Amino acid sequence: MKTLGIVPARGGSKRCLRKNVRDLGGKPLVAWAIEAGLKAQRLDRLVVSSDDAQVLQIAAGYGSHLPLRRPDELCTDTALAIEYVKHALAELESRGEGPYDAIAILQPSSPLTLPADIDATVALLDESGADSAVSVMQIEFMIHPLKMKTMSGDRLEPFLQDEGGRMANHQLPPVFVRNGCVYASRRAVIEAGKILGDDCRGHVMPRERSVDINDEADLLYAQFLVSRMAMT
Numbered sequence: 001m002k003t004l005g006i007v008p009a010r011g012g013s014k015r016c017l018r019k020n021v022r023d024l025g026g027k028p029l030v031a032w033a034i035e036a037g038l039k040a041q042r043l044d045r046l047v048v049s050s051d052d053a054q055v056l057q058i059a060a061g062y063g064s065h066l067p068l069r070r071p072d073e074l075c076t077d078t079a080l081a082i083e084y085v086k087h088a089l090a091e092l093e094s095r096g097e098g099p100y101d102a103i104a105i106l107q108p109s110s111p112l113t114l115p116a117d118i119d120a121t122v123a124l125l126d127e128s129g130a131d132s133a134v135s136v137m138q139i140e141f142m143i144h145p146l147k148m149k150t151m152s153g154d155r156l157e158p159f160l161q162d163e164g165g166r167m168a169n170h171q172l173p174p175v176f177v178r179n180g181c182v183y184a185s186r187r188a189v190i191e192a193g194k195i196l197g198d199d200c201r202g203h204v205m206p207r208e209r210s211v212d213i214n215d216e217a218d219l220l221y222a223q224f225l226v227s228r229m230a231m232t
Contacts, residue, residue, distance in 0.1 A: 001126045003184070004100040005043035005118070006088050007033045007059075009108045010075040011052030020108050021054050022219060025226040029213065030055055032111035034062050039115035042122035043104060045097065049084050051075040068092075081105070081195050089190065102126075102186050105195075110181040111222060112209040121182040121203040131189050131197020135181040137210040144172050176202055179210035 009020040009030045020030040030048065037046040047068040048059035056067040068091060074083045085103055093099055104122050106113065117135055125133035141147075148159040182203070189197040211222050 001101045001122075002044045002098065003042060003102045003104055003122055004088065004092065004098070005037045005040065005046040005104045005106055006085060007037060007046070007048045007106050007108055008081070008084055009033075009048055009050045009052065009055045010070065011050065011055065019213065019219070020050075020052070021058065024111055024219070024222055025230065028058050029111055030058055030108040031062075033106045033108040033113070034059060034066065036113050036115050036118060037106050038062065040118040040122075041115070042119040042126075045092070045100070047088055047092065049088050082190065082193055085190055085195070089187075100187060102184060103190060105183040107180050107182075107212075109213040110179065110211055111213070112211045112225065113181040113205075114209065117203065117205055117209070118182055121184050124201050124203050125184045125186065128201050130199040130201045132183070132185040132195075132200040134178050134183050134196065134200060134202060135205050135210075136176040136202040137179040137205050137207055139175050139177050140207075141172070145175060146172055176204065178202075179205055180212040181205060181210065 007030065021028045024032065034048060037043055046066060048055065048066050049068045049070045050056055051070050051072055056069065059066040068088055070084055070087060073079070074087055085105070089100060089103070102122070102125060104118060106118060121133050121135055145160050146163055149156040150159050151157070183195060185196060208225065211225065213219050213222055
């Protein structure tokens with residue numbers, strides 16, 4: 001299965017300005033995804049899709065084949081992920097590369113993703129025969145869906161269903177959520193206009209690597225984790 005890895009890193013970011021080029025542990029945020037992608041064994045090709053000159057320059061520092069200039073109309077707040085994926089496939093294959101059987105999206109907002117996480121997700125896609133595979137994390141006990149409430153005035157009421165007296169962690173079934181690190185799908189899913197297919201499998205990552213930077217507080221948390229990693 002020939003797989004194209006895509007690091008999407010547009011210049012616009014509202015909640016964390018210039019997010020993809022912000023410093024984390026002495027290098028730009030986007031560099032973490034680039035380095036993980038280059039070390040992954042299951043990716044046949046890696047590109048950094050961006051409209052931002054600084055991001056493209058950072059990518060070029062890792063190899064002249066990495067930067068892929070994304071059209072401005074595919075970099076708006078309302079542009080869909082499927083659009084930059086189709087652009088990357090069309091652009092590379094028009095140059096005689098590929099064809100690619102699958103794509104893997106590596107989010108620069110998840111800098112603690114390991115090459116092993118990328119490989120495990122792509123391998124899960126390949127070996128399971130599923131439409132898609134994504135990285136996931138188990139959610140914490142205190143935000144388990146069965147513990148969530150709505151309020152009618154000041155009265156707490158179940159959001160989904162009553163806990164039924166199940167107050168301990170071991171009494172509730174484990175629940176998982178996509179952590180935003182890796183998304184992998186077969187070519188047929190992309191051609192159908194979707195990022196994820198109906199049959200989707202999950203590669204479980206630990207909470208400490210499931211970082212998703214969307215605002216300044218998330219960046220501060222990531223900086224804390226990286227500083228702690230440097231001390232160990």
